[in-house]
Amino acid sequence: MSRRGWLLLAAWIALLALGVMWVQGHLRISGDLRLFMPAPKTEGQRLLVQNIGESPASRLLLLAIEGDATSRLAAMSSQLAAGLGARAEFGFVANGGQAPPAIPDSLLPYRYLITDSFDARPLDAARLGSELEDRAADMASPAAGFLEEWLPRDPTLEILHLASRWQPRAEPHHIDDVWFSADGKRALLLVETHAAAFDPDGQGAALAVIQEEFARARRDSQAKLTVSGTGYFSSVIRDRTQTEATWIGIADTLGMILLVWFAYRRPIFPVLGALPLATGALAGLALVSALFDSVHGITLAFGFTLIGVAQDYPMHLFSHLEPHESPLSTARRVWPPLATGVASTSIAYLAFLVSGVIGLAQVACLTITGLLGAGLTTRYLLPYVVPNRSFDPAGSAVLARLNRRIEALPRPWLLFALIPLAAAAIFFLRPEGFWQNNLSRLTPVPAALLRTDMELRREMATPDLRYLLVASGDSEDAVLANLEGLDAELTRATPGVIGSFEHAAQYLPSAALQRKRQAALPDAASLQAMLAHAAAQSPFEDGLFEPFVRDVERAKTLPPLTRADLRDTPLALRLGSELFARDGRWYALISLYDVHDPAAVSALANAHPGVVTFLDLKAASEQLVAAQRAHIILCLEIATVLLCIVIALALRKVSRVLRVLAPMILTTLVILAVLRACDVSLNLFHLVSLVLAAGLGLDYALFFEHASPEPGEQQRTLHALLVCSATTLWVFALLALSTVPILQAIGVTVSLGVVSNFFLALLLTRERAR
Amino acid sequence: MLATGPAFSRGLEEFELQLRRTPPVTTPFVEYRFSHLLKKPLRSSGTLEYRADGALIRNVDSPYRELTEVSGDQVRITRGSKSPRTLSLQRAPQLRVLLGSFRALLEGHLVPLQQDFDVALAEDAARWTLTLKPRDAQLAKHLASIEVFGSGDRPGCLRAMEPDGDGALTLMDKASMDSASTRTAPAAAAASPTREQLERLCRGSARHAEPTNK
Numbered sequence: 001m002s003r004r005g006w007l008l009l010a011a012w013i014a015l016l017a018l019g020v021m022w023v024q025g026h027l028r029i030s031g032d033l034r035l036f037m038p039a040p041k042t043e044g045q046r047l048l049v050q051n052i053g054e055s056p057a058s059r060l061l062l063l064a065i066e067g068d069a070t071s072r073l074a075a076m077s078s079q080l081a082a083g084l085g086a087r088a089e090f091g092f093v094a095n096g097g098q099a100p101p102a103i104p105d106s107l108l109p110y111r112y113l114i115t116d117s118f119d120a121r122p123l124d125a126a127r128l129g130s131e132l133e134d135r136a137a138d139m140a141s142p143a144a145g146f147l148e149e150w151l152p153r154d155p156t157l158e159i160l161h162l163a164s165r166w167q168p169r170a171e172p173h174h175i176d177d178v179w180f181s182a183d184g185k186r187a188l189l190l191v192e193t194h195a196a197a198f199d200p201d202g203q204g205a206a207l208a209v210i211q212e213e214f215a216r217a218r219r220d221s222q223a224k225l226t227v228s229g230t231g232y233f234s235s236v237i238r239d240r241t242q243t244e245a246t247w248i249g250i251a252d253t254l255g256m257i258l259l260v261w262f263a264y265r266r267p268i269f270p271v272l273g274a275l276p277l278a279t280g281a282l283a284g285l286a287l288v289s290a291l292f293d294s295v296h297g298i299t300l301a302f303g304f305t306l307i308g309v310a311q312d313y314p315m316h317l318f319s320h321l322e323p324h325e326s327p328l329s330t331a332r333r334v335w336p337p338l339a340t341g342v343a344s345t346s347i348a349y350l351a352f353l354v355s356g357v358i359g360l361a362q363v364a365c366l367t368i369t370g371l372l373g374a375g376l377t378t379r380y381l382l383p384y385v386v387p388n389r390s391f392d393p394a395g396s397a398v399l400a401r402l403n404r405r406i407e408a409l410p411r412p413w414l415l416f417a418l419i420p421l422a423a424a425a426i427f428f429l430r431p432e433g434f435w436q437n438n439l440s441r442l443t444p445v446p447a448a449l450l451r452t453d454m455e456l457r458r459e460m461a462t463p464d465l466r467y468l469l470v471a472s473g474d475s476e477d478a479v480l481a482n483l484e485g486l487d488a489e490l491t492r493a494t495p496g497v498i499g500s501f502e503h504a505a506q507y508l509p510s511a512a513l514q515r516k517r518q519a520a521l522p523d524a525a526s527l528q529a530m531l532a533h534a535a536a537q538s539p540f541e542d543g544l545f546e547p548f549v550r551d552v553e554r555a556k557t558l559p560p561l562t563r564a565d566l567r568d569t570p571l572a573l574r575l576g577s578e579l580f581a582r583d584g585r586w587y588a589l590i591s592l593y594d595v596h597d598p599a600a601v602s603a604l605a606n607a608h609p610g611v612v613t614f615l616d617l618k619a620a621s622e623q624l625v626a627a628q629r630a631h632i633i634l635c636l637e638i639a640t641v642l643l644c645i646v647i648a649l650a651l652r653k654v655s656r657v658l659r660v661l662a663p664m665i666l667t668t669l670v671i672l673a674v675l676r677a678c679d680v681s682l683n684l685f686h687l688v689s690l691v692l693a694a695g696l697g698l699d700y701a702l703f704f705e706h707a708s709p710e711p712g713e714q715q716r717t718l719h720a721l722l723v724c725s726a727t728t729l730w731v732f733a734l735l736a737l738s739t740v741p742i743l744q745a746i747g748v749t750v751s752l753g754v755v756s757n758f759f760l761a762l763l764l765t766r767e768r769a770r
Numbered sequence: 771m772l773a774t775g776p777a778f779s780r781g782l783e784e785f786e787l788q789l790r791r792t793p794p795v796t797t798p799f800v801e802y803r804f805s806h807l808l809k810k811p812l813r814s815s816g817t818l819e820y821r822a823d824g825a826l827i828r829n830v831d832s833p834y835r836e837l838t839e840v841s842g843d844q845v846r847i848t849r850g851s852k853s854p855r856t857l858s859l860q861r862a863p864q865l866r867v868l869l870g871s872f873r874a875l876l877e878g879h880l881v882p883l884q885q886d887f888d889v890a891l892a893e894d895a896a897r898w899t900l901t902l903k904p905r906d907a908q909l910a911k912h913l914a915s916i917e918v919f920g921s922g923d924r925p926g927c928l929r930a931m932e933p934d935g936d937g938a939l940t941l942m943d944k945a946s947m948d949s950a951s952t953r954t955a956p957a958a959a960a961a962s963p964t965r966e967q968l969e970r971l972c973r974g975s976a977r978h979a980e981p982t983n984k
Contacts, residue, residue: 096860136812137849139807140803143865145912149912164857539808539810
């Protein structure tokens with residue numbers, strides 16, 4: 001290579017380094033699954049998309065501390081709770097030691113507008129009389145000492161009533177004032193993260209804080225902390241995927257370097273071979289991060305998988321280098337099939353760009369830019385830095401012998417009929433479970449973790465993760481009124497249909513209900529008169545209840561309580577996650593506990609269209625996945641048509657077009673049939689891998705088709721494609737060994753595709769040598 | 771008078787053997803409650819029962835009927851003919867400690883009380899006084915001390931004092947209960963015994979158990 005070539009190579013690498021720095025500064029990776037969801041159609045889907053991973057139930061983490069004396073565990077629980085409560089990553093933190101949310105002192109008169117105590121029996125003379133009678137009995141009970149302080153202000157015990165109404169429905173056991181498992185061995189805590197469940201980064205940060213605070217609370221104890229919950233799972237799965245992907249990536253890279261080194265006999269080739277792909281990938285990343293606010297992790301995974309085709313581009317140039325030809329003219333020679341491959345695949349991916357799913361548009365943008373970048377640099381830049389003398393496959397005796405053996409093989413034209421027939425038979429015999437709709441199956445949680453989760457959930461009585469009711473309205477107040485309208489029916493559904501329920505109006509009644517209660521309260525004069533009469537009949541001192549009269553009098557004239565009044569109180573924390581506005585409409589979640597009869601809950605919701613929607617997060621997400629897949633398949637169909645048109649325009653002869661497309665189409669059938677025969681249900685990652693396999697098949701076929709029947713040229717093409725398929729197979733066979741289902745799905749599909757494509761292209765596409 | 775001997779004139783362990791009783795234990799009681807909220811002391815009477823299954827039953831039959839059953843952390847209160855209310859002591863730790871102390875006294879399990887109270891024992895021959903002062907600051911806001919006056923193997927009267935001077939006297943020994951009743955009987959209902967009289971009765975309740983010691 002010339003001095004100029006070395007300089008150019010140095011400049012290229014320096015430019016790539018700069019590019020990496022720019023991308024690092026600008027790329028924002030998001031974990032928001034909504035980037036990958038199609039526009040929702042039904043109300044249920046819309047709510048699902050809004051709430052996925054964000055419902056309070058899904059943001060709960062369950063913690064258990066075990067392995068020490070009960071009293072020490074309790075102390076650790078208290079310290080951990082206090083530590084976590086002070087951290088910004090968490091909403092509420094509960095370990096049983098917290099007082100139930102209470103009305104702040106300054107808002108105490110509002111209790112008469114919040115409480116439901118006087119809805120059925122108003123605060124009249126009869127009610128007052130019976131309340132005072134009860135309080136007299138309370139005074140003779142052991143609890144008297146604790147009540148005395150409040151009696152003058154609150155003779156009907158509204159503060160206690162609200163506190164008990166706001167308590168968790170079923171609490172774990174208390175030991176030393178904190179929650180413990182039934183066997184008394186595990187101290188239990190419940191924390192709500194601000195990060196959504198499907199935000200592995202946010203969850204990872206929250207988990208790190210939990211570990212940090214636990215280390216502080218534990219001191220020298222041997223106690224151990226168990227964490228569970230949806231968010232924890234997403235973080236665990238992400239970490240596992242990353243760890244395996246890193247190891248596989250390192251093994252892949254080493255293997256590729258050795259293979260390419262061996263194929264071209266010089267250590268510079270693995271470096272040169274990596275440059276076009278690196279350039280393309282960087283260009284793609286740069287464009288995506290410039291065009292979009294944030295890029296989803298899945299975009300990157302899909303994009304890099306699909307760009308993988310470009311790894312082959314420089315191999316075609318390298319294998320066709322001849323000692324007496326300048327690399328530039330070699331590049332010109334291999335350009336037509338290469339350009340056809342790049343152009344047809346890029347145009348095909350345009351279909352994704354207009355899919356309407358942001359994540360897929362990002363994939364298309366990344367892939368098209370990547371392929372174009374790699375293809376163009378292979379043609380216009382790589383020839384200037386490639387050494388012009390190299391090992392020539394045309395002179396290899398081994399390859400010559402191999403080529404002759406292949407030539408001696410019969411051309412299996414029967415496969416054109418056999419593969420489709422066999423595939424059809426398999427599809428017919430195994431019609432069930434073609435597609436995998438269960439989102440959680442895509443990222444299965446280890447069984448041991450699920451068991452722990454179920455145990456902890458049983459102990460802590462957390463709201464149902466799958467079923468949810470969502471009320472909506474034009475304003476915050478309208479939503480609250482709608483919740484109140486549902487109260488009677490929900491109460492009737494308890495405990496047969498649902499164990500219990502919880503919603504925002506229990507903390508903050510609608511303005512209308514508050515006004516109604518206000519109107520029903522007696523005025524100061526009549527209250528005083530009634531009290532004077534009732535107190536005279538009771539053992540209580542006369543005039544004792546003046547503070548009570550003052551509170552009722554204030555409640556009578558207060559403007560209705562609003563969310564703004566509750567700012568910075570524990571109640572606001574509860575409301576925040578249960579009552580919110582999205583796109584101009586207000587929503588309130590009704591958390592359900594112990595759903596025994598989902599159909600009945602659904603029927604309850606259906607009786608109030610427009611007011612409340614029943615959300616089966618599992619069913620809705622499955623529908624959404626199915627809808628999304630239908631969308632992607634449509635994109636793929638359009639892509640296929642586009643690709644065929646480009647190939648037809650480039651090759652012009654029907655027989656050539658058929659020979660080039662045959663391996664790709666047959667291989668797709670082979671992969672589908674094999675997966676089906678092994679009872680694998682297809683998911684999104686299989687689909688993307690099928691697309692990659694098809695792209696590889698197209699390139700193989702284009703090059704075999706392009707090779708002239710002259711033996712030297714055939715040997716060079718054979719060499720190039722052996723290198724291409726060997727490197728690709730190495731990479732994806734390692735992925736196929738992964739224990740992470742996503743990586744495994746990609747690995748198995750592409751590995752099958754490489755082998756099938758290579759042999760089909762070799763035997764069906766290549767012309768016989770003359 | 772009681773000798774103000776050193777606390778633990780003998781070990782609490784030894785003393786509790788003297789009180790130890792095998793459930794079920796049933797004791798009638800008369801309780802007077804003094805409160806600044808009340809026109810006059812509130813008198814109630816009934817039985818206290820400590821069952822073999824560990825449940826504590828407080829059965830009030832005058833001036834109204836009320837049945838309180840404390841079992842583990844669950845409290846069930848049935849007042850008159852109303853439907854029972856249940857509440858959990860998990861959210862009322864101080865009340866739980868207070869009820870726990872009643873149970874311990876009835877059963878004669880005093881040593882565990884030291885976890886929540888500073889326990890002092892003073893003895894004078896067969897008579898004894900046990901003083902419990904809460905350790906927990908929250909409980910101390912509502913309860914200054916519990917004094918148990920007794921004689922031999924029987925607690926005779928329980929005096930619970932609140933920091934503001936309010937409090938309750940629970941007479942559990944037959945002689946003092948009779949005495950309290952006879953003193954009120956001749957007079958009109960309004961002329962109930964004064965707090966002073968009752969306190970004296972409570973402190974001296976041990977004597978009634980041993981008539982010789984007048």
